[in-house]
Amino acid sequence: MDFDQDLNACAELVERGDPDRFRAAMAAPVAARVTLFPLYAFNVEISRAPWVTEEPLIAEMRLQWWADALAEIEGGGVVRRHEVVTPLAHVLDAEGARVLAAAVEARRADAAREDVADEAALDGYLADTGGALLWGAARALGSRQEARARAVGLRLARANWCLGAAELQRRGRRPFPRMEAAAVGALVARWQDDRADLDEAPSKPQRLAELCAWRAGAVLKAAAGDPASVMEGRIGGSEVGKRVSLALRAAGIGRVA
Template sequence: MSLQACAEMVERSDPDRFRVAMAAPPPAREILFPLYAFNLEVARAPWRTREPMLAEMRLQWWRDVVENSAAGETPPAHEVAGPLGALLNAGRLDPAPLDALIEARRRDIEREPFAPDALRPYLEGTAGNLLWAGAGGLGEPESSRPAIIQAGYASGLATWLLALPELATHGRGLAILTPDTIHSLAQDALAALSESRRTRFGPGIPALRAASLAAAMLKAASRDPDAVLHGRLALPEGQKRLRLLWVTLRGTW
């Protein structure tokens, strides 16, 4: 039940966010690593069983952890719930976006493809709330929330498109899977990202760097939708590292 356990989990399963957290000041890592580990646990819950009721129970367990910890109860002795609960106990994380993220993940239990117009609310609920929870935990004011949710949607769509070939094999892709649909989605997310960047952000910038790779992937998807369909969207590791280094040195995202 330690920050180190959360960091190791994120390093194994979410290396891009691991690098984002490591580039942040040490006090910010105390928030970001448990938050990112929590996101992994919740995202996996609907995939770990084929029984909808069991998946619901797993998600409800996390909702109870968030609610009870925010109310001051001692969190479970769990490698992620423990550190996350301690942050909620101390008022360092807002429980609202975490609860909303869990609720949005219930959509994954359905095991059905998305209609294109249903994808944005899902990604705002998952990736958007995750980005806002991190930025808010670092001190970003409530007034920034709408712009951060937009950035989270764009970042979430980039990641979702990266995983689309695998999702499609499990019947969880797009109901209308065509190059035109992918191009349209990528353009919509790029517009949302551009709108978000008009906001002047402050202490939440280290968390916002989790969205720093979105533009490159979305532009690639828009130019060449077939790259998404055939699993060629991933950016080279060197390019990702240089991008994060660049925005960190500049103090931007």
């Protein structure tokens, strides 16, 4: 299987498993997609690894497989043949592999079926998953705006956490430290107001990496205004609204969420 086939496999995986990031990648120039699709496919794989089995030990083994793959990329030697790992090795250097390793480590809490202990622990998890992924993507595209990338990634992860809270409950997880609607609303309102490290104007590669966060602000606003919708899985927005919002962001119009 050649690189183009691997890249197509990554794109198909992202399309099935992460439609929002798939749309964002497709809104980017073709050259950027070569970088984004392997990174986003990696994220799909580690995100679902803890959930494809009810056995925590097997879930842990699946995550360790990805940790070992990143270690091979970091080491610069022979890297295992895999439709995601192989193209990922083409877009990551050693430091990029170390950035993404934090996301794998954070997912071990999912494998262990751990509930959120407190707000600080939840934010740490979201920073190590969403923040690390967006910084890894931005860095691979040529950005050096780490603080901004991690802040936007955290903001997106917070929005996605709201979108996925009802499913987490269905799977037996407690997504928030306090599950009362008022407490959830207060937390999300703080998330919505937090714009630390977002004042710096994004460079071109940074802006491309941030396309995936095009609707984070709208999701957080909706969740803060109606926290019951978070717990009941009623937030998300219309498909038409999503496409229009992304088109405007790709054209450089509108504020980063």
